[in-house]
Amino acid sequence: NAGVTQTPKFQVLKTGQSMTLQCAQDMNHNSMYWYRQDPGMGLRLIYYSASEGTTDKGEVPNGYNVSRLNKREFSLRLESAAPSQTSVYFCASSERIAYFGPGTRLTVT
Amino acid sequence: QQQVKQSPQSLIVQKGGIPIINCAYENTAFDYFPWYQQFPGKGPALLIAIRPDVSEKKEGRFTISFNKSAKQFSLHIMDSQPGDSATYFCAASHNQAGTALIFGKGTTLSVSS
Numbered sequence: 001n002a003g004v005t006q007t008p009k010f011q012v013l014k015t016g017q018s019m020t021l022q023c024a025q026d027m028n029h030n031s032m033y034w035y036r037q038d039p040g041m042g043l044r045l046i047y048y049s050a051s052e053g054t055t056d057k058g059e060v061p062n063g064y065n066v067s068r069l070n071k072r073e074f075s076l077r078l079e080s081a082a083p084s085q086t087s088v089y090f091c092a093s094s095e096r097i098a099y100f101g102p103g104t105r106l107t108v109t
Numbered sequence: 110q111q112q113v114k115q116s117p118q119s120l121i122v123q124k125g126g127i128p129i130i131n132c133a134y135e136n137t138a139f140d141y142f143p144w145y146q147q148f149p150g151k152g153p154a155l156l157i158a159i160r161p162d163v164s165e166k167k168e169g170r171f172t173i174s175f176n177k178s179a180k181q182f183s184l185h186i187m188d189s190q191p192g193d194s195a196t197y198f199c200a201a202s203h204n205q206a207g208t209a210l211i212f213g214k215g216t217t218l219s220v221s222s
Contacts, residue, residue, distance in 0.1 A: 004152075011126060033209050040118070042198060042214035043153070063192050081110075096141070098210055100152030 003027055004101035006091050012107045013081045021076040021104050023091030031094050032074035034058075035067060036087040037103075043090065049074055081108045112136055115213025122189055130216045132199035137180070139201040143210070144173065145155050145183050147196045148156045156197070157184070189220045201209050 007022045015067065033048040033060075045058030048068040063085060065077045065089050074093075077087055086108045091101045113128055114133045122128045134142075143158035159166045159173040159182065166173045172188040196217050200210040 029208075035212075040214060042115070043212040045209050045211070048209045092152075094210075097143070097155050097158070100154065101146075102152050103150075 002055065004091055004093055004099050006089075006101035006104050008104060009102065010105045012109065013070045013078075014109055015082060017081050018079050019081065019106075020072070020078075021089055021091075021106075023075065023101060025091075025093035025099070026046070026072065027093060027095075027099065028071070029099075030071070030097050032068065033094070034064075034074070034076045035090045035092065036060065037090060040086050046076065046089075068086040078106075081106075084106045094096045111167050112211045113199060113213040113218060115199050117216060118214070119217045119219075121221065124190060126189050126220070128186050128189055128193075128218055128220075129141065130199070130218075131203075132183065132195055132213050133179075133181045134201045135180065136201070137201045138205075139211075141202045142173070142175065142182050143200050144171075145198045145200060145212075147198065147215075153198060186218075189218075191220045191222045194218055194220050 004025045029053045034046040035043040044060050049055045049068040052071045067075045089104045092098045120128050142189040144156045145153035146156040147153040157171045158167045159175050162179045175182045196215045198215045199213040202208045202210045
């Protein structure tokens with residue numbers, strides 16, 4: 001039982017490049033979330049998926065897209081990375097208690 | 110509009126002290142109030158949670174106090190230890206499946222030995 005897994009753990013991108021952050025959970029949770037964490041800003045919700053087949057914008061969705069591929073997987077895509085997207089990205093899943101993955105540390109130069 | 114306000118931003122206490130972290134919320138529809146603990150390089154993990162029908166909940170050395178009328182809740186750590194040094198986040202959500210947690214900005218706690 002791995003819980004919530006995220007890949008990659010670290011990534012460096014150049015401005016304008018694209019990439020997809022992968023997230024998978026093995027707890028059979030309906031809901032999944034993407035947050036970003038920046039110093040002094042706490043955890044801010046980017047997108048969430050209340051159930052398979054649905055996605056909704058959170059507080060800071062601009063510059064991101066998501067795909068709920070199936071019940072287990074929820075990916076986050078940066079189409080054209082910007083330095084402002086340098087952050088630590090966390091995926092979480094829940095039924096009520098939210099379980100977080102280990103994070104992806106992304107640097108955009 | 111910040112829906113969950115957390116203070117202080119950082120806190121330093123000596124071993125055995127009782128750090129207190131405070132949070133205030135605005136949305137009266139919130140009905141689930143968890144606290145998460147995060148160690149450097151790790152994801153946040155649930156520490157303790159409370160619902161508004163009780164005023165206090167204890168789990169080991171951690172206590173949540175809840176004041177529904179003031180829309181405030183706080184975390185107390187009894188007999189704090191150096192191993193408690195971490196970042197603590199309060200959060201809130203609605204009582205609805207799939208509703209995302211709204212987090213405070215976090216408090217970095219350092220417990221000196």
